[in-house]
Amino acid sequence: xxxxxxxxxxxxxxxxxxxxxxxxxxxxxxxxAIAKSGFYLGKHEGDxxxxxxxxxxxxxxxxxxxxxxxxxxxxxxxxxxxxxANGFGIGMSVLWAQVLMALAFVLPTFWVAISRFPRxxxxxxxxxxxxxxxxxxxxxxxxxxxxxxxxxxWAWAAAYVAIPAALFVPQFARNSLFDGIIIGLMLSVMAMxxxxxxxxxxxxxxxxxxxxxxxxxxxxxxxxxLGVVAILTAGMGxxxxxAYVADLQTVAGSANRAAPGLPLASILAAPAYEGGxxxxxxxxxxxxxxxxxxxxxGLLLLIPGFIYVTYQNFGxxxxxxxxxxxxxxxxxxxxxxxRATITGIALMSIAFATPSFLxxxxxxxxxxxxxxxxxxxxxxxxxxxxxxxTLTARAIRVDATVALDTExxxxxxxxxxxxxxxxxxxxxxxxxNCALDxxxxxxxxxxxxxxxxxxxxxxxxxxxxxxxxxxxxxxxEPLTGGAPWYYGGLSGFADAEYLLVPLCPLSVEARELxxxxxxxxxxxxxxxxxxxxxxxxxxxxx
Numbered sequence: 001x002x003x004x005x006x007x008x009x010x011x012x013x014x015x016x017x018x019x020x021x022x023x024x025x026x027x028x029x030x031x032x033a034i035a036k037s038g039f040y041l042g043k044h045e046g047d048x049x050x051x052x053x054x055x056x057x058x059x060x061x062x063x064x065x066x067x068x069x070x071x072x073x074x075x076x077x078x079x080x081x082x083x084x085a086n087g088f089g090i091g092m093s094v095l096w097a098q099v100l101m102a103l104a105f106v107l108p109t110f111w112v113a114i115s116r117f118p119r120x121x122x123x124x125x126x127x128x129x130x131x132x133x134x135x136x137x138x139x140x141x142x143x144x145x146x147x148x149x150x151x152x153x154w155a156w157a158a159a160y161v162a163i164p165a166a167l168f169v170p171q172f173a174r175n176s177l178f179d180g181i182i183i184g185l186m187l188s189v190m191a192m193x194x195x196x197x198x199x200x201x202x203x204x205x206x207x208x209x210x211x212x213x214x215x216x217x218x219x220x221x222x223x224x225x226l227g228v229v230a231i232l233t234a235g236m237g238x239x240x241x242x243a244y245v246a247d248l249q250t251v252a253g254s255a256n257r258a259a260p261g262l263p264l265a266s267i268l269a270a271p272a273y274e275g276g277x278x279x280x281x282x283x284x285x286x287x288x289x290x291x292x293x294x295x296x297x298g299l300l301l302l303i304p305g306f307i308y309v310t311y312q313n314f315g316x317x318x319x320x321x322x323x324x325x326x327x328x329x330x331x332x333x334x335x336x337x338x339r340a341t342i343t344g345i346a347l348m349s350i351a352f353a354t355p356s357f358l359x360x361x362x363x364x365x366x367x368x369x370x371x372x373x374x375x376x377x378x379x380x381x382x383x384x385x386x387x388x389x390t391l392t393a394r395a396i397r398v399d400a401t402v403a404l405d406t407e408x409x410x411x412x413x414x415x416x417x418x419x420x421x422x423x424x425x426x427x428x429x430x431x432x433n434c435a436l437d438x439x440x441x442x443x444x445x446x447x448x449x450x451x452x453x454x455x456x457x458x459x460x461x462x463x464x465x466x467x468x469x470x471x472x473x474x475x476x477e478p479l480t481g482g483a484p485w486y487y488g489g490l491s492g493f494a495d496a497e498y499l500l501v502p503l504c505p506l507s508v509e510a511r512e513l514x515x516x517x518x519x520x521x522x523x524x525x526x527x528x529x530x531x532x533x534x535x536x537x538x539x540x541x542x
Contacts, residue, residue: 013122025130030099038387039091042144053484059085065243069483069491075192076151091387116168135360139317162186166208180220188228200305254488290338292331321353398439434504448474462496466507
């Protein structure tokens with residue numbers, strides 16, 4: 001078992017200073033975001049519509065997995081839905097929900113900071129956790145403000161709390177009850193936000209608790225987790241868990257969303273990631289040499305989980321690098337070559353993480369300074385969504401990517417050599433290879449208006465595309481069992497009255513997968529074309 005760090009000559013953090021840092025971060029980052037009185041996006045409008053649909057359904061009393069399909073856990077959207085259900089606009093609901101989550105994390109973050117980290121690390125550790133929760137971009141170095149994948153940030157924050165609580169020997173304060181409750185709650189948060197994190201880190205946390213001799217905390221963590229499950233089951237029923245698992249299985253077998261980024265081999269060894277992987281392996285070696293056996297073994301066991309979560313998240317941003325730096329710095333010996341080497345490895349990890357972290361930390365200030373004259377509402381014509389804005393140039397300037405080497409196009413003679421998949425034929429028609437790059441507000445507004453003008457208001461539409469969001473723009477009905485984002489399968493198709501096929505969709509791949517599955521199930525034989533425009537073809541189900 002590793003020695004408590006106070007036996008290595010490190011001093012306890014000033015508790016007041018840590019608490020001040022946590023509250024100051026919430027006041028500065030959360031306050032700066034709220035002060036804008038609206039949410040101004042710079043990118044990822046499609047992901048935002050996905051979020052808005054889920055939040056709107058939950059605010060109306062629907063349950064994820066039961067009433068609609070999503071592999072993302074209910075806690076990822078429940079705080080936002082709470083504010084929307086109480087009269088807030090969707091934009092301010094997002095911003096206030098981030099503050100609420102940060103406040104909920106104050107006590108567990110404070111406890112882990114003062115009980116696990118020495119004086120010089122406790123406050124920076126707490127600040128990083130708050131930044132993960134309150135940022136207005138998912139990470140990477142691209143500066144555009146976005147709420148996309150906010151749940152990944154929140155789940156990383158839970159991991160940043162649970163992993164040190166389990167892996168570090170309690171140093172400056174001991175309370176197995178607090179430790180167990182915090183670890184159990186953080187694991188529950190991961191499971192109820194994005195189960196990928198739970199699968200990746202729960203086994204390591206269990207092993208870490210045993211390695212560090214925290215047996216009582218281990219037992220309390222299990223009881224806490226079981227208590228959360230019991231409470232949720234009492235409120236939503238056993239069917240909620242079965243439906244959650246079914247949604248996860250759908251995504252695991254999806255042809256387009258099982259892994260939304262680079263191949264696993266690239267996350268291990270591509271130039272952008274290889275430095276972090278090498279630093280992690282070196283950290284394990286030198287922690288073990290320095291006598292920090294539990295920390296070294298724990299870091300070794302964490303590496304596969306770090307890589308797996310990075311692989312599963314869009315953008316493949318290695319948010320684990322700062323956590324590894326905290327693990328290394330907290331377990332340096334007082335002196336000797338190992339101290340200098342471990343410090344060097346930690347600084348390498350910090351350097352690799354700096355572009356993404358600075359982007360996260362500065363994003364609320366960038367959002368506050370946005371020029372509102374350049375923005376327009378993302379969802380037109382709905383007062384409760386009017387405080388959610390996106391760049392006008394992205395919302396209504398319609399650009400598309402069109403394949404010019406397909407039949408009927410000027411470079412058609414190169415089609416056989418291009419490596420492009422053959423287009424899908426649906427009901428005897430081959431749709432062109434065109435995908436929208438921008439203009440999402442114009443797309444949904446125009447199609448919704450056209451459908452309304454010809455008398456289809458109130459209809460239940462299933463869209464052969466990535467998003468099925470027309471009901472946010474017009475008087476249409478959301479589909480029971482429908483999926484706000486296409487993950488595979490035909491979720492909600494059974495409840496639909498019409499199939500809408502965009503001629504230039506958001507995703508050609510999603511459209512072709514949907515049309516192929518409809519054909520394979522024989523459902524195409526029940527469809528009759530009832531309307532055709534330059535934007536879409538509408539089929540009625542017989």
